[in-house]
Amino acid sequence: MGAPYQTWQCRTCGFIYDEAEGAPAEGLAPGTRWVDIPADWVCPLCGTPKADFEMVEL
Amino acid sequence: MIPQEIAATIVDPTAFGGNGKRVDEAFTWLRREMPLEVGQPEGFDPFWVVTRHADILEVERQNELFHNGDRATIVTPIELDQKVRMVMGGSPHLVRALVQMDNPDHAAYRRLTYGAFLPQNLKRLEARVRDIARSFIDHMASLGGTCDFARDVAFLYPLHVIMELLGVPESDEPRMLKLTQELFGSADAELSRTGSRPEDAASALANLQGTVGEFMVYFNEITEDRRARPREDLASVIANGRVFDAPLGVLEAMSYYIIVASAGHDTTSSTTAGALWALAENHDQFRRVKENPVLIPALVEESIRWVTPVKHFMRTATADAELAGRRIAKGDWLMLSYQSGNRDENAFDRPFRFDVERSPNKHVAFGYGAHICLGQHLARMEMRILWEELLPRLQDVVLDGEPVNMDSAFVCGPKRVPIRYRMQ
Numbered sequence: 001m002g003a004p005y006q007t008w009q010c011r012t013c014g015f016i017y018d019e020a021e022g023a024p025a026e027g028l029a030p031g032t033r034w035v036d037i038p039a040d041w042v043c044p045l046c047g048t049p050k051a052d053f054e055m056v057e058l
Numbered sequence: 059m060i061p062q063e064i065a066a067t068i069v070d071p072t073a074f075g076g077n078g079k080r081v082d083e084a085f086t087w088l089r090r091e092m093p094l095e096v097g098q099p100e101g102f103d104p105f106w107v108v109t110r111h112a113d114i115l116e117v118e119r120q121n122e123l124f125h126n127g128d129r130a131t132i133v134t135p136i137e138l139d140q141k142v143r144m145v146m147g148g149s150p151h152l153v154r155a156l157v158q159m160d161n162p163d164h165a166a167y168r169r170l171t172y173g174a175f176l177p178q179n180l181k182r183l184e185a186r187v188r189d190i191a192r193s194f195i196d197h198m199a200s201l202g203g204t205c206d207f208a209r210d211v212a213f214l215y216p217l218h219v220i221m222e223l224l225g226v227p228e229s230d231e232p233r234m235l236k237l238t239q240e241l242f243g244s245a246d247a248e249l250s251r252t253g254s255r256p257e258d259a260a261s262a263l264a265n266l267q268g269t270v271g272e273f274m275v276y277f278n279e280i281t282e283d284r285r286a287r288p289r290e291d292l293a294s295v296i297a298n299g300r301v302f303d304a305p306l307g308v309l310e311a312m313s314y315y316i317i318v319a320s321a322g323h324d325t326t327s328s329t330t331a332g333a334l335w336a337l338a339e340n341h342d343q344f345r346r347v348k349e350n351p352v353l354i355p356a357l358v359e360e361s362i363r364w365v366t367p368v369k370h371f372m373r374t375a376t377a378d379a380e381l382a383g384r385r386i387a388k389g390d391w392l393m394l395s396y397q398s399g400n401r402d403e404n405a406f407d408r409p410f411r412f413d414v415e416r417s418p419n420k421h422v423a424f425g426y427g428a429h430i431c432l433g434q435h436l437a438r439m440e441m442r443i444l445w446e447e448l449l450p451r452l453q454d455v456v457l458d459g460e461p462v463n464m465d466s467a468f469v470c471g472p473k474r475v476p477i478r479y480r481m482q
Contacts (some may be wrong), residue, residue, distance in 0.1 A: 016177060048427075056178070
């Protein structure tokens with residue numbers, strides 16, 4: 001069994017990326033790990049770089 | 059240079075009023091013929107008109123290269139701009155809220171209330187917001203099958219939600235609504251402070267100062283109260299907040315209250331009213347979303363794109379730059395037309411069709427980049443809940459007269475949406 005899924009949040013707009021749900025509209029299938037998302041990916045709502053997200057526990 | 063007739067149209071509040079078609083035609087022409095060009099309507103300084111979705115994102119994501127606060131953030135005639143600067147000690151702004159700020163102030167002031175508007179924190183309010191939505195829907199059901207959906211429901215529901223969050227008593231909500239409509243409807247004869255469209259810059263400034271002044275007097279009392287007796291509300295956060303290790307400046311604190319107490323409901327109200335207008339005109343879309351509630355989030359996004367309640371903001375270049383192959387000079391003023399970006403044929407398939415299944419729907423109605431709307435998650439939640447509660451009860455709806463948008467080139471939405479309907 002893999003590590004529990006994590007959630008990451010944009011520090012500009014609050015967009016939440018949940019690894020379990022992925023972001024299908026952005027081409028990220030459910031189960032896509034944060035580490036597997038390209039470094040140049042940006043927040044789909046506001047364009048903030050991936051590096052400016054933080055892990056959050058919801 | 060943009061032809062005078064087109065340039066005059068995109069700053070004319072009445073072109074956005076009525077059914078809004080006149081301004082849509084002007085922006086459609088611009089996107090096709092001059093998607094990024096300088097215009098200079100009579101009485102205005104020249105400015106670039108950014109009409110394409112992609113170019114708006116490009117400007118918005120570079121918030122150090124394109125500042126908000128260096129010049130007026132709303133397209134403003136020269137004479138009014140001069141008068142504002144005269145009364146504000148050289149500043150082009152009557153208020154200094156997040157939309158007039160750049161970094162480092164913008165980030166610091168935004169951080170103050172950022173947490174309150176995060177989705178995980180808004181979730182705690184969901185049950186209460188649902189209760190409020192139900193009470194307005196019950197009210198609508200009691201009206202006997204006809205109402206002005208804008209006045210009777212859409213203006214009141216988001217107003218009540220944000221005033222509870224802010225900590226304004228219910229008895230003061232009519233006053234907050236009136237002041238908000240005066241602020242954004244200052245060019246609309248029915249909504250302006252004096253009941254007529256301002257004739258000149260002096261009367262326009264007097265109206266705005268009167269409204270802003272009344273807001274400030276009100277929130278000054280709230281500040282004193284919350285400093286003495288802090289509560290669990292946003293007003294207490296603003297009144298007792300600290301930025302750069304000091305309390306908020308007076309103008310900044312008052313402006314913070316004003317933006318929450320005005321933009322915090324008016325834009326959601328406009329979008330809600332505009333959505334029902336669109337559903338009443340597009341019965342197939344009404345049926346589709348009523349029969350498939352899973353489409354409600356998409357209905358919300360499409361409504362936001364469709365109405366685009368904030369029509370534009372201005373930016374000022376802080377250095378020479380290139381945008382879409384054009385040279386922008388330091389100090390140039392740029393109009394980001396969200397109205398146009400959200401009808402851009404290169405970004406949206408059949409953009410003039412209201413489509414509750416539109417996907418993707420990457421509209422720019424909330425802006426983009428560091429200045430993206432702070433309240434976007436609250437707005438989405440309020441609208442989702444309203445439709446979740448209203449659509450199962452709403453059996454049928456048609457227009458019962460001509461809906462009308464307010465006259466405003468800045469923040470604009472329907473002021474009347476007369477409907478006939480059947481409800482369970």
